[in-house]
Amino acid sequence: MPQTALSARLHAIDEHLARLRAEKSRLLARASQMQRKREIRRKIVIGGAILSALGETGVPPFATTDELRRWLDARLTRPSDRAVFELPVQEPVATETLTAPRRSSRSARVAVGDGGSDLI
Numbered sequence: 001m002p003q004t005a006l007s008a009r010l011h012a013i014d015e016h017l018a019r020l021r022a023e024k025s026r027l028l029a030r031a032s033q034m035q036r037k038r039e040i041r042r043k044i045v046i047g048g049a050i051l052s053a054l055g056e057t058g059v060p061p062f063a064t065t066d067e068l069r070r071w072l073d074a075r076l077t078r079p080s081d082r083a084v085f086e087l088p089v090q091e092p093v094a095t096e097t098l099t100a101p102r103r104s105s106r107s108a109r110v111a112v113g114d115g116g117s118d119l120i
Contacts, residue, residue, distance in 0.1 A: 038084065045081050046072070 049072060053059045062068045069085060076082050079089050 041084050045076070045084055049075050 046068070050059050053075070060067075060071065062071065069087070072085055073082075073087050076085070076087065077090065082089060
């Protein structure tokens with residue numbers, strides 16, 4: 001291979017290496033930014049849970065982060081809040097409807113269409 005071809009190849013490899021280093025730098029910066037956002041979100045959720053508990057039952061003393069996680073596990077209900085602490089998503093609690101059973105539209109038509117003498 002002639003000297004100029006080797007020089008051109010080395011130059012191309014250097015440029016490629018520079019692009020890869022720049023991309024690595026961008027990815028590391030993005031990861032750092034995402035980590036900071038996650039930490040801020042964790043602090044906001046903990047603060048909100050503590051403020052809520054102060055108005056209700058109070059906040060127990062925590063000796064370890066595991067104790068805090070267990071306390072948060074019992075209090076946090078929103079999936080996005082639970083995800084910040086990598087807690088499992090809670091199954092939604094089924095609520096019974098407090099309204100009377102609905103009549104079908106056919107029975108409603110019969111009741112209305114009979115002249116109103118036997119309204120229910």
